[in-house]
Amino acid sequence: MIYPSRTASWTSPRVSGTGLVPSCQACEMDTRRISPNELEVMQAWLAHDVADAAVLRTQLTAETEVYRSCSCGCGSIGFVNIDESLDPGVSIFDVDAEIVDENGATVGGMTLLIRNGRLHDVDVHTWLDPLPFPTVEEVRWHPRTGRDD
Numbered sequence: 001m002i003y004p005s006r007t008a009s010w011t012s013p014r015v016s017g018t019g020l021v022p023s024c025q026a027c028e029m030d031t032r033r034i035s036p037n038e039l040e041v042m043q044a045w046l047a048h049d050v051a052d053a054a055v056l057r058t059q060l061t062a063e064t065e066v067y068r069s070c071s072c073g074c075g076s077i078g079f080v081n082i083d084e085s086l087d088p089g090v091s092i093f094d095v096d097a098e099i100v101d102e103n104g105a106t107v108g109g110m111t112l113l114i115r116n117g118r119l120h121d122v123d124v125h126t127w128l129d130p131l132p133f134p135t136v137e138e139v140r141w142h143p144r145t146g147r148d149d
């Protein structure tokens, strides 16, 4: 996981107020607008009425800026947040995403990470070859219950 910084103009490593050291990868971060498919999946994900969902929905538009957050070839995306200055704690959205193939067999999953109450990263994971970002038809949603916080 990387912690990107929007301040791309720095030339030497420095420690921010939160103690995070921006990585080299972060300063070369290529951002783009969220794709229509990614937007559709994220809207379906955030449509669940769980903690943080209502506020996260307000951050998601067709103009939302994302970047490739993993270099393994998978479809993981990170969300560009200008304010990286607050609590660096990352939490996990209360709905897990299971990725299935055309036969309904599980091929992987996605985890939505939240930081400072903001969309932070979608981690696409699998046990096989790196998966692209799935379509909404390829996702099964699993609200998580009994979380102890």
Ligand SMILES: [Zn+2]
Residues within 6 Å of the ligand: 070, 071, 072, 073, 074, 075, 076, 124, 130
């Ligand atoms: Zn990856």
